[in-house]
Amino acid sequence: MLDDYESTRREPRVRAVRPRRPEYAETQARATGMRVAQQEAILVQQHRLEELQRCQRRLTSLVEGYLLALEQADLCRDIRTDLELSAEEPQELSRYRLWDGIRKDLDRVHSFSADLAPPESEVAAAIQDFRVGLDEAKAQVSVAIRQSSRLDPAQLGEIVESVLGSMDRMVASATAIARECKEETLKVLSQIATCINLILEQPKAGDAERVSTQSGRIRYRSPRREEESSQRPVEFDRLLRPASRVRETRADGVTTSPAERGVAFQLRISALEGQEIEVRALKSPMGEPHGRGTLPYGPADLIAVLKVLELGYDDPSLFSDAQKEVLRRLGLVRDGFLAPDALASIGKGLYRALFRRRVESAFQMALNQGKVDRVPVALQLRFDEEAVDLARYPWELLHDGYAHLVPSGAVELTRYIAYPEAPTGLE
Helix, strand or coil, rough: CHHHHHHHHHCCCCCCCCCCHHHCCCCHHHHHHHHHHHHHHHHHHHHHHHHHHHHHHHHHHHHHHHHHHHHHHHHHHHHHHHHHHHCCCHHHHHHHHHHHHHHHHHCCCCCCCCCCCCCHHHHHHHHHHHHHHHHHHHHHHHHHHCCCCCCCCCHHHHHHHHHHHHHHHHHHHHHHHHHHHHHHHHHHHHHHHHHHHHHHCCCCHHHHHHHCCCCCCCCCCCCCCCCCCCCCCCCCHHHHCCCHEEEEECCCCEEEEEHHCCCCEEEEECCCCEEEEEEEEEEEECCCCCEECCCCCCCHHHHHHHHHCCCCCCHHCCCCCHHHHHHHCHHHHHHHECCHHHHHHHHHHHHHHHHCHHHHHHHHHHHHHHHCCCCCCHHHHEEHHHHHHHHHCCHHHCCCCCCCCCCCCCEEEEEEEEECCCCCCCC
16 A cells, blocks of 8 residues: 555656846846936935025025115115204204104114124124114213203214214115125025036936945035134144145046046136236136235245244244244234134135135135035146246135135145246257
């Protein structure tokens, strides 16, 4: 029986597994790569959209500040006109109703938000000046309200002159705020246009690698306002190190220059009379804007500046009396010690000399484009043969009011000196 059972039992069937074709593996790898590319593209576009939204919020704030400045300037002019007309009749100045009406008008004057501009900008200074003028006017009007019946005409006349002066100060400050807000609005509009163009463009290969916080050889660090320290504000070697001259090698072995890694921005600098220079953009997002600037110090003062950058000021005996006087006059040395903001002061002066009006607008657009793409701006300074001495200035310390541009990673700096080519001989 057992033998019959063993003979009749079927052998188990073994299913043969077909080997997958090579084309299947390639198709699967291609599909995986497409999904990764789509995720990278979404990451890039999300970052660009966030930058666009930030610019839109900034634009709204500037437009509101511009309209408020115009409104406050007109209101201050009206108050000044009313007071000036009332001062033509001396008996009116002793009436409580006049000064109480001016007080109510001053209460309608609104100050400006401190968030409208960075603390060290011209707008911030104008806002502070406006507030001081408003406080002074209110203080004088309060004195007139309390003592109008006891003050003689001469004293009332002094109060009137003081209030009129404060109103003039407020009008000038509000006008300056409106002007600066308008110029800043134009810059933000150009930044918005850049963001929109980048969003509408098809993301390029490798963009997400630069945007990702976990990968990417170049990481743009947004400028932060530097905190002043009472100690020596250096790492001179770190700030003055020309990192932009170092060529980098990618993972695939290809060596790249700064111009190939970031947003190219080329400036040609020519020397004029005295400390005047002419700056022309040869390559920028806004064509070829140009302008004139003034260097913060001449060749004689530059020697002292370069010396303090190289040696510091731990040993003042290394400097001559003339050099010490230059450093004190420039505000780099205070009370026998190097000023905490010495490097920032040098960088801001050089920045103002290079970037004026349209040139600055083009440079800010390049910075914004680099910030969106997480790449630095490859700033190339080209000097004419006659302006070779200008290359000695410490341009690596360029400071835009927020941070040093080179150490922050926002800019990679390169110098070029244009020499005429030697004539070739005839064969």
